Amino acid sequence: MPLPEKPIPDLxxxxxxxxxHRRTFLAGGALAVGASAVAGLPSQASAQGAIGPDQPLWxxxxxxxxxxxxxxxxxxxxxxxxxxxPYGELSPGAGVSMTPLQAMHGTITPNGLHFNRSHxxxxxxxxxxxxxxxxxxxxxxxxxxxxxxxxxxxxxxxLFIECSGNSFFNSNLFPExxxxxxxxxxxxxxxxxxxxxxxxxxxxxxxxxxEAKWILAEGADAAGMSRSVPIAKCLDxxxxxxxxxxxxxxxxxxxxxxxxxxxxxxxxxxxWLRRIKLTDAPTHTKxxxxxxxxxxxxxxxxxxxxxxxxxxxxxxxxxxxxxxxPGLYEVTGLAWSGxxxxxxxxxxxxxxxxxxxxxxxxxVLPHALVRFxxxxxxxxxxxxxxxxxxxxxxxxxxxxxxWSRQYAAGQLYHCNAIQxxxxxxxxxxxxxxx
Amino acid sequence: MPLPEKPIPDLxxxxxxxxxHRRTFLAGGALAVGASAVAGLPSQASAQGAIGPDQPLWxxxxxxxxxxxxxxxxxxxxxxxxxxxPYGELSPGAGVSMTPLQAMHGTITPNGLHFNRSHxxxxxxxxxxxxxxxxxxxxxxxxxxxxxxxxxxxxxxxLFIECSGNSFFNSNLFPExxxxxxxxxxxxxxxxxxxxxxxxxxxxxxxxxxEAKWILAEGADAAGMSRSVPIAKCLDxxxxxxxxxxxxxxxxxxxxxxxxxxxxxxxxxxxWLRRIKLTDAPTHTKxxxxxxxxxxxxxxxxxxxxxxxxxxxxxxxxxxxxxxxPGLYEVTGLAWSGxxxxxxxxxxxxxxxxxxxxxxxxxVLPHALVRFxxxxxxxxxxxxxxxxxxxxxxxxxxxxxxWSRQYAAGQLYHCNAIQxxxxxxxxxxxxxxx
Numbered sequence: 001m002p003l004p005e006k007p008i009p010d011l012x013x014x015x016x017x018x019x020x021h022r023r024t025f026l027a028g029g030a031l032a033v034g035a036s037a038v039a040g041l042p043s044q045a046s047a048q049g050a051i052g053p054d055q056p057l058w059x060x061x062x063x064x065x066x067x068x069x070x071x072x073x074x075x076x077x078x079x080x081x082x083x084x085x086p087y088g089e090l091s092p093g094a095g096v097s098m099t100p101l102q103a104m105h106g107t108i109t110p111n112g113l114h115f116n117r118s119h120x121x122x123x124x125x126x127x128x129x130x131x132x133x134x135x136x137x138x139x140x141x142x143x144x145x146x147x148x149x150x151x152x153x154x155x156x157x158x159l160f161i162e163c164s165g166n167s168f169f170n171s172n173l174f175p176e177x178x179x180x181x182x183x184x185x186x187x188x189x190x191x192x193x194x195x196x197x198x199x200x201x202x203x204x205x206x207x208x209x210x211e212a213k214w215i216l217a218e219g220a221d222a223a224g225m226s227r228s229v230p231i232a233k234c235l236d237x238x239x240x241x242x243x244x245x246x247x248x249x250x251x252x253x254x255x256x257x258x259x260x261x262x263x264x265x266x267x268x269x270x271x272w273l274r275r276i277k278l279t280d281a282p283t284h285t286k287x288x289x290x291x292x293x294x295x296x297x298x299x300x301x302x303x304x305x306x307x308x309x310x311x312x313x314x315x316x317x318x319x320x321x322x323x324x325x326p327g328l329y330e331v332t333g334l335a336w337s338g339x340x341x342x343x344x345x346x347x348x349x350x351x352x353x354x355x356x357x358x359x360x361x362x363x364v365l366p367h368a369l370v371r372f373x374x375x376x377x378x379x380x381x382x383x384x385x386x387x388x389x390x391x392x393x394x395x396x397x398x399x400x401x402x403w404s405r406q407y408a409a410g411q412l413y414h415c416n417a418i419q420x421x422x423x424x425x426x427x428x429x430x431x432x433x434x
Numbered sequence: 435m436p437l438p439e440k441p442i443p444d445l446x447x448x449x450x451x452x453x454x455h456r457r458t459f460l461a462g463g464a465l466a467v468g469a470s471a472v473a474g475l476p477s478q479a480s481a482q483g484a485i486g487p488d489q490p491l492w493x494x495x496x497x498x499x500x501x502x503x504x505x506x507x508x509x510x511x512x513x514x515x516x517x518x519x520p521y522g523e524l525s526p527g528a529g530v531s532m533t534p535l536q537a538m539h540g541t542i543t544p545n546g547l548h549f550n551r552s553h554x555x556x557x558x559x560x561x562x563x564x565x566x567x568x569x570x571x572x573x574x575x576x577x578x579x580x581x582x583x584x585x586x587x588x589x590x591x592x593l594f595i596e597c598s599g600n601s602f603f604n605s606n607l608f609p610e611x612x613x614x615x616x617x618x619x620x621x622x623x624x625x626x627x628x629x630x631x632x633x634x635x636x637x638x639x640x641x642x643x644x645e646a647k648w649i650l651a652e653g654a655d656a657a658g659m660s661r662s663v664p665i666a667k668c669l670d671x672x673x674x675x676x677x678x679x680x681x682x683x684x685x686x687x688x689x690x691x692x693x694x695x696x697x698x699x700x701x702x703x704x705x706w707l708r709r710i711k712l713t714d715a716p717t718h719t720k721x722x723x724x725x726x727x728x729x730x731x732x733x734x735x736x737x738x739x740x741x742x743x744x745x746x747x748x749x750x751x752x753x754x755x756x757x758x759x760p761g762l763y764e765v766t767g768l769a770w771s772g773x774x775x776x777x778x779x780x781x782x783x784x785x786x787x788x789x790x791x792x793x794x795x796x797x798v799l800p801h802a803l804v805r806f807x808x809x810x811x812x813x814x815x816x817x818x819x820x821x822x823x824x825x826x827x828x829x830x831x832x833x834x835x836x837w838s839r840q841y842a843a844g845q846l847y848h849c850n851a852i853q854x855x856x857x858x859x860x861x862x863x864x865x866x867x868x
């Protein structure tokens with residue numbers, strides 16, 4: 001956070017509704033946000049001892065001893081994934097758990113809060129009983145135990161994974177905007193630092209036959225989740241992921257290993273991966289015909305829509321949070337694209353009439369979440385906050401009516417429409433269609 | 435992991451002891467590492483159904499339902515921090531828990547495994563009862579509640595934190611090399627994506643008086659841990675960290691907030707931060723006089739040694755792991771420096787006689803952990819593996835005898851000596867002084 005050499009004028013306006021230039025905060029200038037002046041404190045108070053806030057209980061008694069594996073504070077127990085099980089007790093393992101974005105910051109999702117989509121529960125896989133098979137159109141079918149895989153060369157990348165059905169609460173499934181926390185709307189996206197083995201190395205060892213153009217990837221869960229992937233992606237940046245944020249992949253994310261296809265819809269990064277079969281054509285599995293296709297107004301469905309589209313959402317202020325009254329705020333959120341890198345994020349505080357460019361936190365990595373920020377002076381009146389992301393492939397996040405018009409009623413996949421938050425004079429934050 | 439256009443010759447040697455060029459793996463070329471050829475499998479096996487590995491139990495029964503906050507697989511229960519309590523039951527909250535590097539990969543430390551140093555236990559702080567005071571040589575003493583702080587502008591950075599006492603098992607405290615896992619030797623370093631408020635903004639709001647040259651930072655734990663920090667660092671890149679890898683800072687790392695000084699010895703990034711007092715000189719607290727100073731051979735101690743020195747260690751192969759017999763391996767580890775960025779890491783497989791340059795995983799960020807990798811063909815004979823890091827400030831990691839010579843017997847802080855692992859013909863990996 002190097003301070004700029006030349007101060008930016010205080011409270012410089014960059015767009016309507018009180019949005020300020022993105023470098024305003026960094027220039028300093030006594031922008032009083034929310035601190036309380038302390039009355040009656042000598043500025044030369046003694047260096048040590050009880051000063052200012054009374055010494056609390058936790059300074060007077062020894063704290064807790066060490067533990068092998070840590071957990072969040074008990075005061076954060078309410079920060080948990082949102083769970084949706086559409087079939088209820090009939091099929092408790094079918095559904096999603098969603099990342100609570102309203103309670104989070106930065107760009108990494110801690111492993112305990114990474115979203116999960118499963119079709120028949122999370123398998124309890126003994127890694128000593130798990131093998132990976134590579135077969136089909138190869139010269140030498142190969143079988144790998146975990147121990148054998150652990151000797152292979154590795155790659156580490158920070159990547160988002162987004163469910164194809166993320167943001168379904170704002171899709172054509174819901175004609176009226178639902179009032180749920182931002183994590184329930186957009187929390188089927190998470191990001192982690194993944195480490196694994198480049199798939200290209202394993203395929204090369206098996207020997208790819210000339211007629212092999214696709215793979216079938218199959219999971220070892222009780223749904224046998226499986227998808228077809230073009231061979232070109234497998235030879236580009238696909239990996240067999242074994243570590244997630246430094247530790248072994250979590251059960252909900254595919255323990256002991258998953259396929260990982262940067263930027264592609266999440267279900268293609270097959271979890272609990274047990275085999276890869278090289279084929280000359282897509283296999284048309286149940287998971288790519290009965291779902292994960294997009295119904296269009298003419299009654300035809302789009303299939304094999306891989307890359308997730310350019311997208312962003314403001315996470316603060318957002319539903320699930322409360323305003324603290326008029327004054328200075330930081331507007332911040334996340335942006336991402338399955339087609340390259342984020343090039344720009346704009347923020348509007350007047351429902352899209354004017355836009356100010358947000359600051360992006362570097363390094364801005366391809367297929368990763370990007371945190372954006374902009375200072376905002378809220379005058380206490382009603383406003384509509386929006387963010388709009390651009391990517392290096394030239395795509396711009398569409399507004400909701402333009403997105404909606406592409407699809408039939410009820411179509412929920414690949415929803416990347418601009419999110420609008422209305423803020424009322426009383427501080428209530430609502431999800432609105434704008 | 436884009437494949438290079440021109441293949442590198444297979445098994446190109448880059449240094450003695452079987453080290454290969456860092457791009458060997460990326461060039462492909464059927465480097466058989468550890469897979470098993472599968473006999474009797476038809477290459478055109480049916481697309482779906484039981485093929486290859488028998489369908490395991492976990493494909494035949496529904497998996498576990500969803501949970502709000504996830505945990506590692508029960509098969510990974512052995513992956514836990516190493517706990518050392520030098521005073522035992524007399525003071526169970528004084529000591530360390532160390533990151534188990536031998537079981538990990540990538541560069542991020544998951545929050546459950548981030549190292550912890552505490553002097554009188556981990557306080558159980560109610561954030562509603564916690565305040566931050568800024569006072570001393572300021573124009574306006576200020577007090578912040580958590581709610582007030584949450585409105586301030588934020589910054590996000592991936593940073594390592596290293597305890598000043600890290601690697602004490604290889605320091606002058608132990609004349610003989612100890613046989614413990616690499617996580618017990620070097621696991622007082624961890625890395626996370628931290629999000630917080632630039633300290634400069636809060637100090638600016640309080641108004642820094644001209645004579646203020648230092649701060650005193652004090653924690654709200656039962657040790658009242660406190661350190662002096664030059665004001666220049668506070669105005670440069672210091673932050674008040676509130677989020678760790680996306681979620682609120684863990685209790686062991688300072689919940690609800692900590693000071694964070696990139697690159698400086700860990701104890702200065704005061705946890706459970708309750709007050710910052712601006713002063714005209716260092717306060718000489720108990721934590722910077724009775725410890726965290728380095729005794730030299732002439733009987734004088736160095737004080738206020740802030741930045742952690744350039745350092746690296748191989749984490750695989752390393753103590754705590756076993757070799758699988760002769761053949762191809764990836765040598766990989768971590769490098770870091772408190773003085774800028776890592777510029778180069780070299781690896782030796784002949785005890786330092788010859789060195790090969792390792793590949794660094796990007797982005798290489800200042801004050802972050804960097805993962806390095808190099809392919810290695812082990813012929814099954816005895817070898818000594820070492821790594822040596824260089825930083826952008828021109829520093830080179832010293833060998834152990836050069837490091838040791840700077841200090842008196844028993845001096846344990848700031849040990850950045852080159853780590854040597856001996857590998858015997860039977861595959862045993864040992865810590866050796868070389």
